[in-house]
Amino acid sequence: MFSSGQLIFALLFFVAFVIIISIQYRKDLKLHKRYYKGTVWILIAFIGFIAMLATVKFLFM
Numbered sequence: 001m002f003s004s005g006q007l008i009f010a011l012l013f014f015v016a017f018v019i020i021i022s023i024q025y026r027k028d029l030k031l032h033k034r035y036y037k038g039t040v041w042i043l044i045a046f047i048g049f050i051a052m053l054a055t056v057k058f059l060f061m
Contacts, residue, residue, distance in 0.1 A: 002010075
């Protein structure tokens with residue numbers, strides 16, 4: 001397994017990583033809203049396509 005020092009390092013690294021990522025996301029939020037307007041529809045279409053494939057596979061199984 002892991003030593004206690006390794007577990008503490010992993011926990012601190014994870015917390016610092018999440019904090020830094022959230023700060024950077026907030027700084028870039030204006031750019032995301034400006035340049036990536038229609039990406040929600042692409043995500044919905046992708047999820048719908050995967051759901052359709054799963055349905056077809058389930059029906060013909």
